[in-house]
Amino acid sequence: MVSALPSGSAPLYERLATHVEDLVRRGTFRPGDRIPSVREATGDFGVSPATVIQAYQLLEGRGIVEPRPRSGYYVRLAPPTSLPEPAITAPPNSACRVNVCDLVQIVFEAERSHAYAPFGGACPNIELYPAARLARILGSLGRRAKSSHGYDFPPGAEPLRRQIARRATRAGARLAPDDIVTTCGAAEALHLALRAVARPGDVIALESPTYFGVLSTIESLGMVALELPTHPRDGLDLAALEKVLQRRRIAAVVAMPCFQNPVGFRMSDESKERLVGILARHEVPLIEDDIYGDLGFEDRRPLAAKAFDRHGLVLTCSSFSKTLAPGYRVGWIVPGRWRDAVVRLKLMTTIATATLPQLAVAEYLETGEYERHLRRLRRVLQRNVACGLDAVARFFPPGTRVTRPAGGFVLWVELPSGVDAIDLHRRALADRISICPGPMFSSQPRYGQFVRLSCGVAWSDRLDDAMRRLGKLAAA
Numbered sequence: 001m002v003s004a005l006p007s008g009s010a011p012l013y014e015r016l017a018t019h020v021e022d023l024v025r026r027g028t029f030r031p032g033d034r035i036p037s038v039r040e041a042t043g044d045f046g047v048s049p050a051t052v053i054q055a056y057q058l059l060e061g062r063g064i065v066e067p068r069p070r071s072g073y074y075v076r077l078a079p080p081t082s083l084p085e086p087a088i089t090a091p092p093n094s095a096c097r098v099n100v101c102d103l104v105q106i107v108f109e110a111e112r113s114h115a116y117a118p119f120g121g122a123c124p125n126i127e128l129y130p131a132a133r134l135a136r137i138l139g140s141l142g143r144r145a146k147s148s149h150g151y152d153f154p155p156g157a158e159p160l161r162r163q164i165a166r167r168a169t170r171a172g173a174r175l176a177p178d179d180i181v182t183t184c185g186a187a188e189a190l191h192l193a194l195r196a197v198a199r200p201g202d203v204i205a206l207e208s209p210t211y212f213g214v215l216s217t218i219e220s221l222g223m224v225a226l227e228l229p230t231h232p233r234d235g236l237d238l239a240a241l242e243k244v245l246q247r248r249r250i251a252a253v254v255a256m257p258c259f260q261n262p263v264g265f266r267m268s269d270e271s272k273e274r275l276v277g278i279l280a281r282h283e284v285p286l287i288e289d290d291i292y293g294d295l296g297f298e299d300r301r302p303l304a305a306k307a308f309d310r311h312g313l314v315l316t317c318s319s320f321s322k323t324l325a326p327g328y329r330v331g332w333i334v335p336g337r338w339r340d341a342v343v344r345l346k347l348m349t350t351i352a353t354a355t356l357p358q359l360a361v362a363e364y365l366e367t368g369e370y371e372r373h374l375r376r377l378r379r380v381l382q383r384n385v386a387c388g389l390d391a392v393a394r395f396f397p398p399g400t401r402v403t404r405p406a407g408g409f410v411l412w413v414e415l416p417s418g419v420d421a422i423d424l425h426r427r428a429l430a431d432r433i434s435i436c437p438g439p440m441f442s443s444q445p446r447y448g449q450f451v452r453l454s455c456g457v458a459w460s461d462r463l464d465d466a467m468r469r470l471g472k473l474a475a476a
């Protein structure tokens with residue numbers, strides 16, 4: 001069946017390589033898929049095994065596929081894509097009040113429906129979590145431990161804080177259980193951190209774009225946002241930060257050095273160290289949101305900014321919402337020199353974090369299963385992101401730009417000029433597709449041409465089709 005190959009005067013192996021490359025470009029084989037084995041391809045195309053091997057080596061050289069020992073050739077998870085990345089951002093050099101809560105509410109109303117193709121909320125599919133295992137632990141704890149029915153006042157459940165302290169060594173931070181206060185998710189951790197270090201009217205410096213939850217917390221606390229230029233791969237522009245610090249008083253910087261939401265960059269360790277050093281010189285606290293820190297695509301977890309903190313000026317916030325169970329609402333903060341203030345504020349607001357979920361997560365961590373689960377989860381999310389990126393490249397109109405996340409599971413997509421993200425959001429909802437429009441990620445009227453697409457659900461034909469329809473809507 002040599003006829004399946006494109007005709008022409010090129011050698012057979014080149015034509016076979018071009019044919020397979022075309023199938024990858026059209027999405028017949030997606031990132032992470034195994035392409036036909038040498039034996040299958042030999043039969044399918046009527047060519048010799050040597051020709052197939054030569055073709056596959058050519059594809060490997062072009063960065064399209066990669067061999068896996070004793071398993072065959074697979075489409076690479078980071079195939080070369082023709083789409084450029086968005087440029088470094090250039091927010092205006094002025095602080096302003098934030099006004100994103102209304103838009104966030106509108107977008108999240110849609111998230112409540114499971115009938116929508118889920119590119120909106122940044123949450124892995126529940127099937128990717130060890131839900132049944134956690135539920136069993138929870139049930140057994142509820143029957144065994146009577147104490148789990150009472151309040152567990154701040155700083156929170158000791159067994160959990162001990163497990164979090166042990167795991168922190170992977171991020172380069174040396175912590176004692178008492179350095180940690182448990183919270184109702186990372187959302188409460190961020191809220192407590194901001195309240196501990198700043199007052200209404202104070203200026204908070206942020207990456208631009210940034211997570212809308214931080215913006216809405218700043219809005220609800222009556223603080224003021226100052227966005228800083230941010231590079232799609234390297235993160236916060238430290239030169240710009242230094243200039244601002246020389247010019248005006250900043251109450252705190254909020255940053256996500258590891259796999260930022262929505263851009264997905266990972267700051268280098270040198271940049272994190274520089275960031276912590278610059279802020280220490282100016283005595284400005286850094287609120288580090290590390291919720292995606294365990295979800296990098298490389299095996300080693302990157303260092304947290306906390307690893308470089310010599311003065312207790314870094315307040316690290318995180319949770320198990322992206323890795324285990326968002327509904328358990330188990331998070332934590334490492335508040336540094338603001339520990340007493342945070343304990344007090346926590347007591348005055350939510351009194352305590354729910355006891356049973358804390359103990360269940362602690363017991364799960366104690367079993368050692370978490371690391372295995374994380375390795376699996378990271379692999380699935382990396383593949384989802386690669387498939388999402390590939391679908392954007394195939395279906396979105398010319399002029400589209402997209403980030404190359406180093407971890408996490410969201411893509412930040414810049415649409416061609418003339419496309420309005422709020423309007424696209426409205427039209428996408430009508431077509432049962434949820435997305436997050438760019439203006440949610442800024443305190444300024446910015447990013448009207450951007451959307452954030454979440455890839456937290458195992459890729460499928462249904463998602464591919466939704467992406468095709470979304471691309472069509474963007475082109476219309």
Ligand SMILES: Cc1ncc(COP(=O)(O)O)c(C=O)c1O
Pocket residue numbers: 122184185186187188211213256261289291318319320321326330331
């Ligand atoms: C960057 C970031 N920080 C904090 C949160 C809030 O996390 P939690 O659900 O643990 O409160 C989220 C949730 O989407 C997030 O993306």
